[in-house]
Amino acid sequence: MNEGYSKVFVALDGTEQQDFVLARAIKVAANNGAKLYIGHVIDSTALESAGAYPVDLVNGLEEAFRNSIAEQVEEAQENPDVADVEIIVRAGRIRETLKDEMLDVIQPDLVMCGARGLSSIKYALLGSISTFLLRSTECDILVVK
Numbered sequence: 001m002n003e004g005y006s007k008v009f010v011a012l013d014g015t016e017q018q019d020f021v022l023a024r025a026i027k028v029a030a031n032n033g034a035k036l037y038i039g040h041v042i043d044s045t046a047l048e049s050a051g052a053y054p055v056d057l058v059n060g061l062e063e064a065f066r067n068s069i070a071e072q073v074e075e076a077q078e079n080p081d082v083a084d085v086e087i088i089v090r091a092g093r094i095r096e097t098l099k100d101e102m103l104d105v106i107q108p109d110l111v112m113c114g115a116r117g118l119s120s121i122k123y124a125l126l127g128s129i130s131t132f133l134l135r136s137t138e139c140d141i142l143v144v145k
Helices: 018-032 045-049 055-078 094-106 120-126 129-136
Strands: 007-012 035-043 084-092 110-114 140-144
Touching (some): 007 018, 007 094, 018 055, 018 110, 018 140, 035 055, 035 094, 094 129, 129 140
Parallel strands (some): 007 035, 007 110, 035 084
């Protein structure tokens, strides 16, 4: 059995907490000499209700996300203990896109995410990505608070 992790996937949601979650993921990847995958899903649910979503809007949201993490990504890329860094951005329904287009493809041995702290009403309606990850992945999950 391998003692550490070789593929660390961090799911970022664009909230103010993502900087802290990404910093922790970089540290975990460096401590394990692992490849770091940074995943972000642009939620298309609201865009789908409009009928179709403009490509320019999705491209703008992707660019904004990439800009928001650029400094930390550069730090991770310069860290000799991080094997490699890959950023994956997709538009779609969060759960399905995260699982089908990212986790099932990458097959990480650790998934990290933040705890958004939704209100009990929002949680009852929307559920939680961290709970979804716990139920639907076969690897270790680390929820950063």
